[in-house]
Amino acid sequence: MPGHVELQQKEANAPEFKTNLGSVPQSNGQSYVYWDASTATTAWNAFNTACYNPSTKLYYSTTLKNGIAAIWTNAIFWDMAMDVYVRTRKAADLTRVNDMYTGGYNQYDHYNWNNTTVWFIYDDMMWWVMSLARAYKLTGNATYLSTAEAGFTRVWNGSYDATGGGMYWDFNHSGKNSCINFPTVIGAMRLYEATGNSAYLTKAQNIYTWAKANLTNTTTGQVYDNKIGSNPPGGAAYTYNAGTAIGAAYALYKQSGNVAYLDDAKRYADYVKNSMCNAQGILPAEGDFNEQG
Numbered sequence: 001m002p003g004h005v006e007l008q009q010k011e012a013n014a015p016e017f018k019t020n021l022g023s024v025p026q027s028n029g030q031s032y033v034y035w036d037a038s039t040a041t042t043a044w045n046a047f048n049t050a051c052y053n054p055s056t057k058l059y060y061s062t063t064l065k066n067g068i069a070a071i072w073t074n075a076i077f078w079d080m081a082m083d084v085y086v087r088t089r090k091a092a093d094l095t096r097v098n099d100m101y102t103g104g105y106n107q108y109d110h111y112n113w114n115n116t117t118v119w120f121i122y123d124d125m126m127w128w129v130m131s132l133a134r135a136y137k138l139t140g141n142a143t144y145l146s147t148a149e150a151g152f153t154r155v156w157n158g159s160y161d162a163t164g165g166g167m168y169w170d171f172n173h174s175g176k177n178s179c180i181n182f183p184t185v186i187g188a189m190r191l192y193e194a195t196g197n198s199a200y201l202t203k204a205q206n207i208y209t210w211a212k213a214n215l216t217n218t219t220t221g222q223v224y225d226n227k228i229g230s231n232p233p234g235g236a237a238y239t240y241n242a243g244t245a246i247g248a249a250y251a252l253y254k255q256s257g258n259v260a261y262l263d264d265a266k267r268y269a270d271y272v273k274n275s276m277c278n279a280q281g282i283l284p285a286e287g288d289f290n291e292q293g
Contacts, residue, residue: 037087044084057103071108071118075127078104082131082138097135101144104128111147113154121170122159123180125151126187133190145194152187156203159184165210166227175228178241181211182223185248189255201255208248212264216245221271239283242272 061069078100085093109115132148159167169177192200225235253261
């Protein structure tokens with residue numbers, strides 16, 4: 001799930017000290033499935049063989065390799081490359097991280113945030129802002145940070161509703177969706193960590209408060225897709241929205257130590273586990289056509 005949450009838990013009691021990624025009911029009576037570094041590397045290599053384009057330095061949309069992946073999903077794939085580098089610290093994996101910045105630079109008009117053809121909705125921009133800010137943290141490349149800050153400013157100035165609160169997802173201001181509001185919190189928190197500028201923290205707190213009240217069920221933990229005008233929140237519950245809600249709440253918890261944020265993150269995660277996964281604990285595919293999965 002594209003939630004960009006770096007919750008890493010080491011289980012010393014796991015077999016052969018492998019990493020415990022979560023509970024899945026097993027017919028053999030075991031409570032957990034374990035994965036090790038070699039399995040992760042195998043999965044990553046297979047994904048790259050099937051979908052990476054070394055010429056464009058970005059990913060195809062499918063294994064047919066007949067079209068580029070959606071602009072926001074390439075930002076998520078960039079985050080995946082960063083996950084790999086965090087795990088391995090290998091020079092080749094750092095090269096992939098830097099290559100993907102170049103791929104985005106070439107594909108998306110040099111990250112010209114004012115190009116309203118390339119960047120046609122605000123949330124696409126914010127997914128890249130999140131990844132750019134993280135790339136700066138990993139590499140120290142100041143260009144990544146300045147590009148992220150410029151993108152955040154562009155989105156904030158065009159998307160934020162100073163009267164009603166929250167962020168609009170599109171240029172026409174037709175609605176306020178989870179896919180822009182929770183990523184804005186994560187982007188702001190990453191930029192706050194990178195710069196120490198408290199304005200980013202204030203914006204993150206502001207948007208999270210609005211989004212929690214207007215885009216989630218504070219009892220069940222369901223994260224709604226959108227809120228349009230004065231209508232109640234609606235739309236399907238998607239895993240990617242739950243992921244960014246978890247990430248937003250957890251980022252604020254890490255900064256503040258306020259357990260209310262952590263409780264929110266747990267509630268969103270519990271809803272996915274208990275109400276969206278199947279009996280075997282598998283996340284929903286959400287349709288072969290649907291990027292949200």
